[in-house]
Amino acid sequence: MFQTFDSPTRPDQGPPRLEALRAQMAAENLDGFLVPRADVHRGEYVAPRDERLSWLTGFTGSAGFAAVLTDQAGVFVDGRYTVQVKAQVDTTAFTPVAWPETKLADWLAERLHANARVGFDPWLHTVAEIEELREALEPKGIGLIDIDNLIDRVWPDQPAPPAAPITAHSAELAGRDHRDKRQEVARTLGEARQKVAVLTLPDSIAWLFNIRGGDIAHTPVPHGFALVFDSGRAELFVTPGKADGVLEHLGDEVAVQPAEGFAPALSQVEGPVRVDRRSAPVEVLRLLEEAEVEIAFGEDPCLRPKAIKTEAELAGTTEAHLRDGAAMCEFLAWLDERADALSDPSERLTEIDVVTALEGFRRETNMLRDISFDTIAGSGPNGAIVHYRVTEETDRALRRGELLLVDSGGQYPDGTTDITRTVAIGQPGAEHRACFTRVLRGMIAISRTRFPKGLAGRDLDPLARAPLWLAGQDYNHGTGHGVGTFLGVHEGPQALSRRNEVPLEPGMILSNEPGYYREGAFGIRIENLIVVEPAPELAGADPREMYAFRTLTWVPIDRRLINAAMLSAEECDWLNDYHAAVAERIGPRLSESAAAWLAEATRPI
Template sequence: MTSDIAPAATGFQSFVSTASPEQGPPRVAALRAQMTAEGLDAFIVPRADVHQGEYVAPRDERLAWLTGFTGSAGFAAVLADEAGLFVDGRYTVQARAQVDTEVITPVDWPKTRLGPWLAERLERGAVVAFDPWLHTAKEIETLREALEPKGVALRETDNLVDRVWEDQPEPPQGQVSAYPDEFAGRTHGEKRQAAADALREAGQKAAVLTLPDSIAWLLNIRGADLPRVPVAQAFCILHDTGHADMFVDAAKVDEVRDHLGDEVTVHAPKEFAAALEGLDGPVRVDKATAPLAVSRLLDRAGVEVTWGDDPCILPKARKSGAEIAATTKAHLRDAAAMCHFLAWLDAEAEGLADRDAPLTEIDVVRRLEAFRRDTNALRDISFDTIAGAGPHAALPHYRVTEESNRAVQPGELLLVDSGGQYVDGTTDITRTVAVGAPSDEHRACFTRVLQGMIAVSRARWPRGLAGRDLDALARAPLWMAGQDYDHGTGHGVGVYLSVHEGPQRLSRISDVPLEPGMILSNEPGYYREGAFGIRIENLIVVETAPALAGGDDRDMLHFATLTWVPIDRRLIDTGMLSRDERAWIDAYHAEVARKLAPRLDGAAAAWLARATAPV
């Protein structure tokens, strides 16, 4: 079946720097003027929009507009005489480079929590304001617990940043398209009925859906409102009858009216609040993902609210057989493009001395996208490609711009983290490669990272364990050398949806049990600021593990690999590997060669043969 979702005609990634440190001071001053006029002592500015997604439309880039920081996670708290920008370890260096630190102070989060930080700086009787459409009930509950004992009050308000953002863009108007049932595995009618059955069993009359990827999955649609994630900005109310009310600009869904059918009613977004107030309870609301304003509207109308997970979260995470089959094809297509790219990169690296112009990070990004576009199946990249050479590789979420663009130098490591959005799947892969001869330190650190990745790939565990129970497997080789990394080991991944999908994670803080069908990344790393960075990433899917001879009669799970691209053998110190680790690498490379050799020819085929030789 063909899809009516057409590929873009031009390159996806821009290298223009969209923010700069000098923009912060005057904009923070304008925000403070609004705070003074309202009698407020602090205002919170999150990265999130009303849907709490990782990617936001230009209209909702309030944090970047205010501070200059363009990372995909973080928030700011602006006080009368201080402004804190809270970012995690992925963005520490980036934040310092992008903001005016005389006015905006980067804060190490989550080591430092917002509530205690505010309580330490504000006097009793102070008022902290926030936009209830941009924060979840869980966030505000946690904040209130920290501030109320200190006599600091919270106040809901309209968005003060919007008041002073004079050239704020208009909301996006991307078209919605139907997603093929053959890739989804079930019709949206079947999905709605299954979710409605779960609501009735829980004694709930309806559920409020605020996550665009949940709505896209439930209704078998995809959108074009956001970069990198094929979703439409919308809200939805799912009733216990299976009927759904979707709140979205009608012009976006003109082409999918027949697909949606009579059981999905489209309403204007402005009707969402009134629809909430008219519901019969109990109504399920997800405390961790829905904006606080949703439960506030229900409470004020006397509608009983029941806190519970978005009913699409887990079914979406448990991929159907059709989704796994589809994304497997997408990953093989993407792997062939990656091999063409890596073969090209090796050839370019060997000829660096003979080039008329340097090979730059932007050159790398553009060439990789070109190889993916040559598949004639690429709809978008799944995130802005990270191509960091030398010290830039030590920035886990580095994004190259025209200002930061750096030449690739012999003797350095080049980290390339990238992915594609195809109608049949979403890919995400990281390879770190040697440019010229690597140092012994490069090889030792790379091998430890590889050992961690292998340990996760080979893991077997009893059903019921969560990502936090496996995360240490990836870190143990680094820990033994006194090293570690400041990000999770893996995140969930969708199928032609978000490259960062919950609730499954490989992380110290993830308590969601892993289940068959869940796709995750496996990406340990190591970063030495100012010198080099290493990350190796494959996507993996949870499966029921086969029984082992002599084993107990236990229900066990394991991972199957989805990503098949060679790992740079030049960076492996084989003397550090165990026999089982060497066997895993050789078996992995043999399978890479078997799967990809029929898809390659010429220089790429010759490169593949060399790259997959036994270690």
């Protein structure tokens, strides 16, 4: 199994660890210390060694941070984790704080006196984060003090750093060789009159050099740093030995150096040096400033080229989604059969059974390299926990009359998948069907939309929410995130989100996943992956460049949960056309029993 069901932390571990941290704060004359969920590379996911926030507080979500003061400690989480954080932390020691509604600077200013000192690890915070925090706190007389990490001092069994070997990702699958990519970065630097770019994000480095790794669970990236010069030459800094198998692949223009050589190398480069203030650690800036190297702030030059997939990447991920869709349909057919048996009191099916079975069907493709994240299988009230991860302690039996939310994905050599389906276990209630249909209408709205060139995710996000808003409902997460190809299941800079201002461009892959969650009762989410394309021409349309979305995910949507009377004729047509396409594309790939299930599941409404 790629997924485990252990509980890495317990709420009762938090208070003594908090006490140990405060002892270190006192020794350093600090009034506060910041504990982000981040590593030195500032990627979204971190290795076990860097799970400092989880170790201290018990909170295991993929986003958040803690601010520890001498007399209180806040755990800042966004709307995805408001239910989860209350279950995972000791709320007598840690106070959950709604973020970004509550800004860290405001929270600190209300609780600290003038001349207070707040410590932070300069490798774990970006330039932009600390600049914003300093600007808000300095007028209050509160100072930010960079210091080596205090958690590392008190974590006695902290895991070793990851050291998985780096492998090559073929140019055939990537659609471009890495020399071509490096030359594109070099042209970007030349146009900006910059000499070198600093890369710290693992997925940028993996994309640029056409390499993959295993330093992060479920995300095939290596840890490392890189410098890319305006000549196209590059230096890659990784743990010694990790890159031995790709030296020939990298060639003479890429010098592989020990990871510990990165900091000294920064003091020797010739500026201007391009630094992304939104992803580069503060320490990178400090090292450059100390060496009096000219700095030019600018976006990581790999972000946008990586987001716009090549024809080879789109062809690969299209096939990966068909393969994954067949595995999902085999799973859903199995699930329906098992759910029907739950009318017998002697039968039992749990969330762990669901996760195990789904991974098994993906493994049967003989192409699965990993799951793309821990499968979310939330039954009944657990479905309302947006990023729920089942453990042996929380494992819940499925019950008839409830909903089951399954959000999962696979990592294949040719693509990364991410799909959510909410299914009825037994007969759903009228409220289940009404809420589900509103979510479905939002998902269809995104799928069907045409939009002018230049629009960003924030412009389209309301389309998915409008049916819920009319019923006084909403959801506390973005409508969609970017997705890589055999890379991160979460990828920037594009997103369907209220806060995202990056214009959408052809070749960008996004998720389309509106939802609705009722704490203590149920959760609903429906998710397909989509790719931006030029919109088909329309007779009589204005001469305006328009884009649309092509669907990548082909798996039935549970008809039992749809109130057809709530759908417009156009929405019914979209759903019936989608299901006909699922039957055509996926049916020939299925076993006889699953094919029979699919024929029923894709009947027109």
